[in-house]
Amino acid sequence: MARGKATGAAGNADKEGKPEKADKAQRGIQSVEVGGRLLAALAAARVPMPLAALAEAAQLAPAQAHAYLVSLTRLGLLKRDHVSGRYEPGPLSLQLGMLRLEQDPAYRAALPRVDALARSSGFSVAISIAGPQGPTIVRYVPASAPLHVNLHVGTVMALAATATGRVYCAFRPPAQWQPLWRAQQPDATEAQLADFGAVLQGIRERGIERSIDTPSPAVSSLSVPVLDAAGALRLVLTLVGSTGAIDVDWNGTAARALMAAAADIAAILSAEGPEEESPA
Structure with a gap:
């Protein structure tokens, strides 16, 4: 039908008929990106890091960083050494790294x-x-x-x-x-x-x-x-x-x-x- 939903370039139009910008930022989850800052800080350091150092590198308050670190540890992206208390890459990080390499x-x-x-x-x-x-x-x-x-x-x-x-x-x-x-x-x-x-x-x-x-x-x-x-x-x-x-x-x-x-x-x-x- 002529009134069917448009596809392709014509479908990317706003209510005023103007095409949307191709480079328009996609919606994301801010909390995921904040957690990513902790992962990036650890990757850049290349050594296990304590909570305070990770928080500082990621520009987060220690209490806020701790909550993220708990979740990242539960996911297996990080693990915490029970003796030193330092955080290091977890098993899921290793699997993802090997997948990328392979x-x-x-x-x-x-x-x-x-x-x-x-x-x-x-x-x-x-x-x-x-x-x-x-x-x-x-x-x-x-x-x-x-x-x-x-x-x-x-x-x-x-x-x-x-x-x-x-x-x-x-x-x-x-x-x-x-x-x-x-x-x-x-x-x-x-x-x-x-x-x-x-x-x-x-x-x-x-x-x-x-x-x-x-x-x-x-x-x-x-x-x-x-x-x-x-x-x-x-x-x-x-x-x-x-x-x-x-x-x-x-x-x-x-x-x-x-x-x-x-x-x-x-x-x-x-x-x-x-x-x-x-x-x-």
Whole structure:
């Protein structure tokens, strides 16, 4: 019927016949957004926090923050340590974080190739993504033989001291890593920053970086970037082994295998087209 309800652009009109603005803010629940401020404050801090610190960071009165924290804890988004009284991410937060990560095409493509590389090489392999505090391990496949190094999911890699950190810096815009670099090395001079920049240029030219006996004695590693079709860094792959056992030659067996795995992942990303970058 002609008098039926209009659809499409004609349906988005107010009583005066004027079309509604496409960018008109949608109605939300203010209390949910306030609770989100507490979650955001905890995520930014990256350490368990007491009530007072969380309230201050979220710009809430402690009593108001406490009520929200009770509800967030009941939902499983947070949990409270009964000894220290500090709040940390809860099981539901972990599930949501893993769900987000598992939807990332680069991570999905990397999983089988990283597992295969660990089996074929006999060395540990780590996948790192850009996190708020720098490159963060999100997948760690341990070596077949014991390796005395403290690496696990959630480890944030030092920017200057690790091959992973240097690759991260080499393929990220300076504005995204220099503040972290300065925070990790508060006494560094401009000359040292320039020297570090020269190191990064060498990494970009080679497409691979290595660490020998640093930062952990008797442990060496090789790291390579995974870039998408636009040249943006999506992942850092790191092969880790005992010094002397792992071949860290630029053109050695381990380097070629690692670079081949990264190239395979990059090819899949290029075939799938542009995607949203992993969250930083």
